[in-house]
Amino acid sequence: MQLLSLCYLFKGLSESQFHGLSEITKQVRAQKGQFLIHEGQKAEELFVLKKGAVELLTRVNGDLVNVDFELPIAILRNPGDCIGTSSLVEPYIYSLSARCFEDSELLIIKQPDLINLMLTDHELGCCMMKNLAQHLLNRLKETRQELKIHFKTIFRSTQS
Amino acid sequence: MQLLSLCYLFKGLSESQFHGLSEITKQVRAQKGQFLIHEGQKAEELFVLKKGAVELLTRVNGDLVNVDFELPIAILRNPGDCIGTSSLVEPYIYSLSARCFEDSELLIIKQPDLINLMLTDHELGCCMMKNLAQHLLNRLKETRQELKIHFKTIFRSTQS
Numbered sequence: 001m002q003l004l005s006l007c008y009l010f011k012g013l014s015e016s017q018f019h020g021l022s023e024i025t026k027q028v029r030a031q032k033g034q035f036l037i038h039e040g041q042k043a044e045e046l047f048v049l050k051k052g053a054v055e056l057l058t059r060v061n062g063d064l065v066n067v068d069f070e071l072p073i074a075i076l077r078n079p080g081d082c083i084g085t086s087s088l089v090e091p092y093i094y095s096l097s098a099r100c101f102e103d104s105e106l107l108i109i110k111q112p113d114l115i116n117l118m119l120t121d122h123e124l125g126c127c128m129m130k131n132l133a134q135h136l137l138n139r140l141k142e143t144r145q146e147l148k149i150h151f152k153t154i155f156r157s158t159q160s
Numbered sequence: 161m162q163l164l165s166l167c168y169l170f171k172g173l174s175e176s177q178f179h180g181l182s183e184i185t186k187q188v189r190a191q192k193g194q195f196l197i198h199e200g201q202k203a204e205e206l207f208v209l210k211k212g213a214v215e216l217l218t219r220v221n222g223d224l225v226n227v228d229f230e231l232p233i234a235i236l237r238n239p240g241d242c243i244g245t246s247s248l249v250e251p252y253i254y255s256l257s258a259r260c261f262e263d264s265e266l267l268i269i270k271q272p273d274l275i276n277l278m279l280t281d282h283e284l285g286c287c288m289m290k291n292l293a294q295h296l297l298n299r300l301k302e303t304r305q306e307l308k309i310h311f312k313t314i315f316r317s318t319q320s
Binding site (some may be wrong): 058060071086088089090095118122123125126129130132133134136137139140141143144146147148150 | 218220231246248249250255278282283285286289290292293294296297299300301303304306307308310
């Protein structure tokens with residue numbers, strides 16, 4: 001329960017809501033190199049990092065160039081970091097892959113259990129979705145910022 | 161009310177929830193060239209396009225290169241398209257600017273009225289936030305896709 005409270009998704013929940021959440025949460029171990037989720041697959045599980053490190057990856061494959069590899073996006077190392085939030089949003093398909101960067105311990109919540117909890121407690125659902133929207137907006141701003149940097153690099157190379 | 165039902169944010173609301181929403185909605189006109197919202201400013205209003213067209217812009221200014229201009233991101237033309245969803249997410253700061261591309265008619269909802277409605281009806285709040293999270297996840301995927309294209313372009317130029 002203490003670990004769940006470190007996760008941005010559950011910010012603002014009440015003690016009884018955390019209790020309900022902990023009842024549908026299990027603990028798992030995963031070895032270095034093991035994939036937790038695969039980009040493009042059905043999103044059926046949400047993970048919260050307890051110990052270790054997890055790398056987020058996205059596949060780059062080209063029509064114009066002959067490339068096909070997993071591009072690293074980030075490494076999650078903080079207890080409470082979560083993986084697999086696509087399990088909360090239609091069409092429930094993972095948008096990234098996640099692979100253990102070190103031997104890790106995680107909490108796991110099955111998607112149907114979580115959706116069910118949100119449907120029976122709309123206040124919890126509203127709070128979690130608000131937290132998720134805030135997180136996604138931040139990621140979107142960061143990604144737009146990266147695009148701007150690329151844009152400026154191209155602008156500079158055309159000027160020089 | 162019919163127009164509000166075209167907006168992705170309000171997908172899945174009941175008739176009585178649409179009624180409550182229409183009570184806090186006003187109609188405004190804006191002229192071609194007029195800014196509806198400014199990037200970086202406090203997000204106090206949400207707009208839904210009724211008629212006309214609105215251009216979304218982001219500021220690009222450089223430390224390394226001497227640039228400072230508004231980069232067009234998209235033009236919204238469909239009735240029901242909405243502008244200013246940052247008014248629903250902390251820290252309530254617009255992440256883009258929006259300028260009328262044509263003379264336009266819009267619905268306007270004040271942010272405190274909408275937040276108040278979500279707080280009194282958590283089911284409505286949960287539904288709207290779920291819709292917003294879904295939309296932001298799609299935008300994030302699109303933006304990541306653009307980054308991948310830039311990445312591949314750079315990869316190709318280093319290979320040629």
